[in-house]
Every structure is written in structure tokens, then in C-alpha cells.
Amino acid sequence: MPTDARADESLAPDWRAESDSWMAERLAALGGRSTGPVRTVRVRAWSILRQVPTSTGVVWFKANVPGNGFEAAVVEALAGWAPDFVVPPLAVDPDRGWLLSPDGGPTLRAAMADRPDPDRWAELLSRYAELQRLVAPHGDRLVGLGLPDLRPGRMPAALADLLADPTVILAAPVRAALVALIPEYDRWCAELAADGLPPSIQHDDLHDDNVFVGGERLRFFDWGDACLAHPFGTLLVTLNAAANRFGFDPTGPELARLRDAYLEPWTGPCGRAGLLRSVRLALRVAKVGRALSWRRALAGATDPGWQAALGGPPRIAPEHASAVGAWLERLTEPEPEPG
Template sequence: MTVNYSIIPRRGTGEVLLVREPGGWSLPGHSLPGAAEINADLARRFGLEVVLTGFVQQFVDEDRGLWFVFAHENASTAEPAGGARWVGPAELAGLDLAEPRLRAVLAEWFAETSDGVSPLGHLPWARAGWLDEVDAWVRERLAGHGLTATGRVEQSHSQPWSCVSRVATSTGAAYLKAVPASLDHEPRLTAALADWFPETLPRVLAVDEARHWLLTEDVGPFDEYVATAEHAARFEPVLATVAAMQRDTATRTGDLLALGCPDRRPAALPGLFADLLADTGQFLIGQDGGLTAQDHDRLVAYLPAFERTCALLADAGLPDTLHHDDCGAGNIAFARTRTVIFDWGESAVAHPFFSLRAFLRDVGDERARDRLRTAYLREWGDHGSPERLAGTYELTAAPAALCRALSWRAALAALGERRPFVYRYVMARAVRQLVPFAVELSEGVRA
């Protein structure tokens, strides 16, 4: 059983909660599936009102698999129950820890919070009373649809780019998704897409544009599959649906841009790439885990060739349209009567084939990749021969990688310049995906 850990800060101090385990002191551990269960467990054990704000570190062990260290905000002023104690940075060195790797995590946490500010504490959903505001708003909006909440709104999961909460209703369940200002188009876009494609989107119950909230009805029981060779056939009609949506929205690009979708059409990408590379602070150049100075120079030198690639892509005859940059198996629900595609926050107006690349990003099986790529490209057969479409798909490799980096930049914008722990290195990793294209160019020039 995998044990994850939680950092619970003491309000107004730099201390965190530790508990005594047989092997030494530890952060509170748990093996629960979701934020609501974790929050409730910590409240029961320690008498503290906490809200999960995201994970700040992750590890992979051969025996334990993947495990996380989560961060919470603590709205309580009471002393903890259960024999736990508050520990500050001065005591860390003298403590025996049951899990030695937590020492580095705690040291970094204390360094990040030396000014008394929690790294994720400024997120809207970390604020005390936020969930009560959500609960009141959700109940009112449900009543407008003749629905009744049969329980409290409970947090489902949280990251810097979104917080999802669930409420049981008289007919099933509903979900509230909150996003930061950098992704504020998602509620508007999802509502519009639900109007245009009601069979493919969750039913939207309400939108609060000022607070960037989206309330949707549960799609009901559904199955999830990983896109392996065994299950590839299940995803072929999904990709056909994506292509059909793209062909439709190719006539609605003005509407999509007006809804706030970022403009990542091929003509816009070279300028966006240059702007991204100019913001050097986010790449931690020369630091451990950051981008090397050599790689940054390579990417800058690659800009003219990248612009030529984008020009070829723009001239390839495919229309600019809706692109779902997180169009993977994890955002597809095979419900009983329909297949639903959700989580449209990382969408843009872009080349349609970027969505195929997004889908194939996590498909490791080469047979499945070939089958799904062929199935999707077949939907665009009136725009060229299979060979021509395959060639156009190859042109999208670097532009789609840049689009993904831009999605990460928007997702992390809520953190500002202060990006703690695992989030600190995301942009360096994202732009590093473009380095092979720059290296290939430089080696070709030398040859």
C-alpha cells in the first residue's frame, strides 16, 4: 500500500505538523484516494480544518511505486490532537525521521516559507471559507435546475491550475471546477462547446465568469481505458469525434478567440516562441534541473528555422481550429450512452494535428500509436493523400511541443515567479523538448 504524506503548516508561524511513528518523526501519512478523504482523515486525527492545495514533491520507489507529498492550508488555531507536535526549521537537524527523504522536503519547505507565506497559500481555493462560498453558490445554481444538493460540497483534487469539488445531488452528482485567471476561458469555452456539441461535452449547469467557476453535471457511470494496442479500437471513434469537432469549429475561430482561447495558430507561434525564450528566469538556466546556457542559445538560434517550419505548416492546407492540448485518455469518459471529452482548459486555436500529438503523448505502444494516427488522419482525407497528411503531421512535431510549453506556462501563471518544489522545473523540462530540433538543425549545418 502506497503511503503519501501531508505538510500542514501552523497558522502565523513557520512550523509544520509532525507525528511520532515507530521509526521516528514523520509528516502525517495516509493512503486515501482523493482530497476530500485526505482532508477528512486529517481533521479526524488531529482536529484541524485543512484544505489540500496541491502536491509539492513526488518520489518513485521500486517497492512503493509513485508517492507524493501534499501541501495543505490550515484554517485552525487549535492545538493538534493525536500526539502530534509543531516543528520549526531550527529543530529539523536534530530529529530522527522515519522517512529520511522527508528531511530535504522539509528543509525546502522551510526555506520557501521563511517569509511566513505558504508556497501555494495564495491560490483562491486555499483561502479560509472558500469552500463555504462554493457550497452556497452551488446549492443556488442546482436549485435553478430543479436539483437538490444532498450533502456538502467536498474537495476532489487540487493543483495550481485548478481545484475540482464534488457534491451529491438528488439525481447523482455535480462537479465544480475553479481555475485561475490565466485559464479563465475554460468555463466560457466549455459552456459554448456544450451548446455546440451536447453529445460530447458534460452538461453545463452554471458558469461564474468573475470567479472562473464551472458547474457541470456528472456524466454518470463510465469506464476508463489506457490507449494500448488492446484498447486502441475504443479510441478510434473518439479521435473521429475530435476531428469532426475540429472541422466544425474551423468555421468558428473568431468565436473561439472571442471566448478567450489563446491564439496558437502557426503564424503566431514564432513570436510566442521568441517571447517565451526571452523570459529566461523561468528556465533556471545553469541551475541543477534547469536549462543549460548552451541549450538556451541553441533554441534562440533555432528560431528562424522554426519560423520556416510554421510557414510550411500554415501552407499545408489544413484549417486552423479548436485544439485540445490535454486530449488524452484520462480526459475521456466512456459513459453508458455516450463518450464525453472534458477538461478543455488547455485548449487553443491552433493546427488540428496538435490534438493528435497531444493524444499520442502518453501512448507508448507503437502499434497503438500507428493505428490511432492512421484513424485520425483518415478523417482529413479530403485535404490530401495519406502520404501528404502524414508529411504534414511530421511538420507539427516542434510547433506542437511549443504549444505544450505555452500551456504549461499558462497553467503555472497562478504561482507567479515563486514556483515551489516540483513546479519550479516544469518550464525547463517543457522547452527541453524542443532542443533536439535545434540540435538537429545545428548538426545539419555543420555537415
């Protein structure tokens, strides 16, 4: 990933020095040292990504807005429960939401730049389902680490909260349609809560650029949008991303194949008809989760401490500023069904 000298300059010097010092201390504690300057790779309104060359290879530093600061502790926990599925961190500071990680190798997107391969997406989805099944028993522990609790039983209240939030801008007809949808949304959530599938970590931004292919197996990263939720909600972003990446028809057999690759590890006590019904419901319910994720990120961007790190209020693109309302508007529309 290329660096941008302007990104370094955009950060407050005091914060930059503080994070540099923390990285140096953590590296020294591990018996390593930097072999070059720290460079800022990317500054977004909700996260900062930096890198430093060291005696053991490139190391990556990530900081999140306060509402997403759980990522550091969650990645550390995932590395304990499922070390083959993530990049175990070198150090974390849960209080500040700082994460220090070794280089994970190329992303799946970079590895497929010349020849995109849907089979690798099928592998991605199947492997992610394995991770969800492995982590499901630890849901309460993840919530204790700060992971947002968006289990189906909590989602009706979450939708009501969004509709009552004066910062969420909705056209009057959209708001009316959402209010009319509340009883049906409540039924969807109740049905998902009773389908027998365990809530688990839901990445909520799973696509080919958030997966490493370094080593023998795919490993997942960038957990700042994650939540504890019905596991199938992960398909909302991933299937849409695959459709855009390959130009697939959202209702076509190619996406159905990817969906089925994800569902295969879940077969067993649940019949296929039940699994497909849960997919349909989870794709609708998860749109509220996406709205909550954007609200959390945008609210964090207004935090005084975060803005002090950035050297002032961040610039937020119009499509990001309107994302909460856009996801709620999508809730009024059926999600295309592959197959």
C-alpha cells in the same frame, strides 16, 4: 474519484463558503438541491475540483487559475455547437472561471482498467477529429471567450517571448540550440499556416482519463490546457500517452494506426503525403504550445486571489516547476515518427 478530507481543509474557509453558496444558488435555479455536503476531490496548484450529491445525481464544480479560467465559457460554447461531444454544463461563471457540471460517467481509463484496448484510443482520436472539424468555423469566437490563440502564424513570436522570459530556466547549450532553431521553426509555422487545414480547438492534454464513456459516445472534458491552434498538435500528447499506456514503440505500427485513425476524418482535399507532413510539423510546433500552457498555469498559481482561495502559496512539484524549460528542450529534438 475518491475525496480527500485534507483537500477541504487546505482551502480558505471564506472561499469554500463562497463556492458552496454559488453551487447551491445554481442548483436551486435549476430546481435541484444538495443532498449531502460538498467535498473537495482534488486541489492542484492550478485547479480545484469539488463534488456534491444532489437530488439529480452527483454534480461537479471546477475552478481554475485566472489564466485558465476560459475553460468554463469554452465548455459552454462547445456544448452549444457540439452537445454530443462534451458534457453540457449546468452553470458557468465566466468572470470567476467557475464550471458546474453533471456527472459524465466513468472515464475511458477507468472503464479499461482491467483490459486496456487500443481500439478505444483509435475511437477517441477519430471522434476528436470530428469535433475539431465541427468547431473549426468558430475559432474567432473561441478566442473571444479567452481561449489562447496559438495559430501557426503566432507561434514564432510566442517562441521568442519564451526565450526572452527570465523566469524560463534553460541550460546555456539548450538556449543556444533554440536560438539557432528559430529560422527553421519560423518555416515550419509558415508551412503549417499554408497547408489548407483550418485551425481549431486543440485540447493539448487529450488522453484516456480526459474522456467520458458514460452514454453511447465518447465525450471530452478538462479543457484548461486548450488553445486555438493547428488541429494536428493534439497528437503530441495523445500519441505519447498511448505509447506509455501500452508500451508501444514510438516509431512502431501501433501508433501509426492510432495516428491514421485520427487523420481519417481529415482526408479529402489533402493527400496522405500532405497530411503526414503536417503531422510531423505540428508535433514539433506544438511543443512550444505545451511550454506556454505550463507557463500560464504556473503564473496563475502565483496570482494573489488564487492563493487566497488556496489559503496560501501552493506547493509545486519540481517536475512541474521545470516543465516550461523541459518542453522547450524537447523542441530541439525530432519527435519519433510512427510507422
